[in-house]
Amino acid sequence: MFKKYNYLKFSISFLLIALFFLNTNAQKQRWDVPADKKAKNSYIKFDNASSKDGEAIYTKNCLSCHGNPGKGNSMKTLKPIPPDLYSSLTQELTDGELFYIISVGRLVMPAFKDILSEEDRWKLISYVRSGNKKYVQVLSKTDPNKSKLVKIKLDFDSLTNKIKVIANAAEKTGIIPLKDAEVSLFAKRYFGKLQIEKTIRTNSEGIVIFNFPKDLPGDKAGLVDLSVKINDEVYGEIEFQNKLKVGIPTDKPSLTEKRAIWNVLKKAPIWLIITYTSLVFLVGFVLLFIVKNLMKLRKLGNN
Amino acid sequence: MLDQSKIDKITSDLLRHIRLNNKFVLWMGFLGISFVVCLYAYTLQLKEGLSVTGLGDYVSWGMYIANFVFFVATSLIGMLISAVLGLSGAKWASPLARIAEIIALAFAAVAGLVIVSDMGHPERLLNVFMYGRLQSPIVWDVTVVSIYVVISALLLYLPLIPDMKICYDKLDKVPKFQRNIYKILSLNWNGSLEQQRIIKQSTRILAILIIPVALAIHTVTSWLFAATSRVGWDSSIFGPYFVTGAFVSGTAAVIIAMYIYRKNYRLEDYITELHFDKMGKLLVLVSLVYLYFNLNEFMVPGYKMKKFDATHLNDLFAGSHAAMFWAVQILGLVLPILLLLFRKMRKPGPMMIIALFVIVGAWFKRYIIVVPTMEHPYLPIQNVPINFKIYSPTITETLITIAPIILVLIIITVLSKLVPIIPIQETIEHLEEETK
Structure with missing residues (x-):
């Protein structure tokens, strides 16, 4: 009996320990970066100019959590604590790993793929590397100018409400479709971009099809500002913008058009102006009357 | 008809305090030095900006605004005593009217300066x-x-005009100017x-005009808060809640002033125990009304405990502000009401102490109204250091907060050395009416 009990205890502890390891392993896996991404290098040279641009981007997007690199003043209340980016923990990572982490984020860190362009993300890494004297950059052989060869076309089918994105590269050898490239479609809204569906990979003809929502408000004519973002292994990052008549025509007067309590002084509500000024004048008249009374009082004393 | 000797006695009694003595010089010296120290703190704020205070992005209204509300509140007493009691024919209050008006003028005039201190640089006004x-x-x-x-x-x-003539006639020892x-x-x-007739x-x-204006100043002050959508301020009874609270702190201020004037200027014949008794009853009345509004203000949201209200109210009832909250409600409101129900407590000495508790409680009540709400916004405060979330005033800020209080004391002290604080002409007239 006693032995049996011990056995039970042992197996539970074992299970717990196993679970613990399983759990840490699961967490560790999220930190892993695919091999091809790990080997990715920047096509931008890491120099003073790119580092300076990177610093500005850093201040806007990263500083609030990571703190000033090398100062160890990152946000300690977050879990896990964001690492100091000059620390060896960060500097031991390859450029590709850093790029991947910035792009997709991890744990509490958000993904910056749709916030920062590829160029900006590399500049950021340039800034992060500027504090590491031992670092030697390996430049990517990809030609950033290659992205300029890519031509993107947007087609809208009003019957099925689908948007077809066709991506081709105009090489000297002929038109080559972008195969297996990541494509994201966004609609411009008031406060940023709204992603339509998910990011989809192109087929062998360089085509992806998005189901466009039927109820998205557009401008007066139903036009919606669309932007397509393509990520290709060979051609890099390409952005394309176009206005298409895909939304519901919407004509709402601006909230600041008419007189309102929240509007500027010139557009104050009439009733308010009348109430305020008449009250101030009323009090003013009474006070003038009192002053006149006092002057009369003084005159009476003279006689 | 009143005989001349009686009139002369009243006149000399009530003019007695208009002279410089050592006590006054000492007291003014103390106030002056304290004021200079506080002004130094203000120069620090002018140089460094509002970063010398505990204010920040989240708690942007702190002690200065609480102080402002307290000042506007206390100034309301002028309207209650000289207008409401005066117009309703409560004759007992007329000797206190000038004290109430001096307090009202001093607090209202300085309230504007308090706001300027909250602006950082004064030219922002x-x-x-x-x-x-x-x-x-x-x-x-x-x-x-x-x-x-x-x-x-x-x-x-206006009521001072006849007394000015008396001052001119009788005070031949004061400087010529x-x-x-x-x-x-x-x-x-x-x-x-x-x-x-003109004066009357x-x-x-x-007196009629000041009633709506006084109600307006504190109602509008309450709207500075209630017109925003924030927990603890988003209340439809904020106007009357503020106005009734104002009467509490103002009545307490008048009681304190009465006690000090009576003691220092030997005015026992003019500010009598009857006045204290009546003022004590008035304080109970206004405090009860205020208590009623407090009950509404905390009971109704406290019963529902809506999500965001709950964070705020739990913090007040049992959280980081609980000690101040309960001290203010019990020591500054409930206990004074209970104590003042007893006649023995409505004697000058005990009432002075009770009034001190009430007025200090009234100040901290404004703090409770302003600060905790700022710490509980609807959008969660994220990724900022702890001192952004929780407000703690700095020493510099405290000194700048004390400065206007000293200024009010200076104004009251100087005024009471220049004008008779009990209306002479009116006192004589009342006596004449009684002897008829």
């Missing part, structure tokens, strides 16, 4: 006039507080019936 919107309660507040200062000054001055000022301010008063009429008009 001009922005209110250059860019202010008619739709904003801030502009309404600036308007009504200015009007209230003017009316309070006039309500202090002071006598000249008395002469100018007495506006050729000769006591004719027509002059008396004008005072009456102002």
Whole structure:
């Protein structure tokens, strides 16, 4: 009996320990970066100019959590604590790993793929590397100018409400479709971009099809500002913008058009102006009357 | 008819305090030095900006605004005593009218300065006039507080005109320029019936006018809070809640002033125990009304405990502000009401102590209204250091908060060395009426 009990205890502890390891392993896996991404290098040279641009981007997007690199003043209340980016923990990572982490984020860190362009993300890494004297950059052989060869076309089918994105590269050898490239479609809204569906990979003809929502408000004519973002292994990052008549025509007067309590002084509500000024004048008249009374009082004393 | 000796006694009694003595010099010296220390703190703020305070992005209203609300509140007593009691024919209150008006004028005039200290650089005040919107309660507040200062000054001055003449006639030992000022301010008063009629009429008009204006200043001050959608401020009873609270702190201020004047200026014959008894009852009345509004203000949201209200209320009832909250409600409101129900407690000595508790409680009540709400916004405060989330005032800020309080004391002290704080002419008239 006693032995049996011990056995039970042992197996539970074992299970717990196993679970613990399983759990840490699961967490560790999220930190892993695919091999091809790990080997990715920047096509931008890491120099003073790119580092300076990177610093500005850093201040806007990263500083609030990571703190000033090398100062160890990152946000300690977050879990896990964001690492100091000059620390060896960060500097031991390859450029590709850093790029991947910035792009997709991890744990509490958000993904910056749709916030920062590829160029900006590399500049950021340039800034992060500027504090590491031992670092030697390996430049990517990809030609950033290659992205300029890519031509993107947007087609809208009003019957099925689908948007077809066709991506081709105009090489000297002929038109080559972008195969297996990541494509994201966004609609411009008031406060940023709204992603339509998910990011989809192109087929062998360089085509992806998005189901466009039927109820998205557009401008007066139903036009919606669309932007397509393509990520290709060979051609890099390409952005394309176009206005298409895909939304519901919407004509709402601006909230600041008419007189309102929240509007500027010139557009104050009439009733308010009348109430305020008449009250101030009323009090003013009474006070003038009192002053006149006092002057009369003084005159009476003279006689 | 009243005999001349009695009139002379009243006149000399009530003019006795208008002279410089060592006590006054010592007290003014103390106030002056304290004020200079506080001014130094203010120069630090001018140099460094509002970063010398505990204010930040999240808690942007702190002690300064609480102080402002307290000042506007206390100034409301002028309206209650000289207008409401005066117009309703409560004769016992007339000797206290001038004390109430002096307190009202001093607090209302300095309230504007308190706001300027919260602006950081004082020239930002001009922005209110250059860019202010008619739709904003801030502009309404600036308007009504200015009007209230003017009316309070006039309500202090009008009944003073006959007394100015008495001062000019009787005070032959004061410096010449002071006598000249008395002469100018007495506006050729000769006591004719027509002059008396003018004074009576004008005072009456102002006493009527000041009631809506006084209600407006504190209601609009409450709207500075209630017009925003924030927990603890988003309340439809905030106007009356503020106004009734104002009467509590103002009544306490008058009681304290009464006690000090009576003791120092030997005015026992004029500020009698009857006045204390009546003021004690008045304090119970206004406190009970205020307690009723407090009950509504905390009971109704406390019963529902809506998500965001709950965070706020739990913090007040049992969280980081609980000690202050309960101290204010119990020591500053409930206990004073209970104690003042007993006649023995409505004697000058005990009432002075109770009034001190009430007025200190009233100040901290404003702190409880302003600060905890700022710490509980609807959008969660994320990724900022802890001192951004929780407000703790700095020493510099505390000194700048004390400065206006000292300034008010200076104004009250100086005024009570220049004018008779009990109306002489009125006291004589009342006695004449009684002997008839």
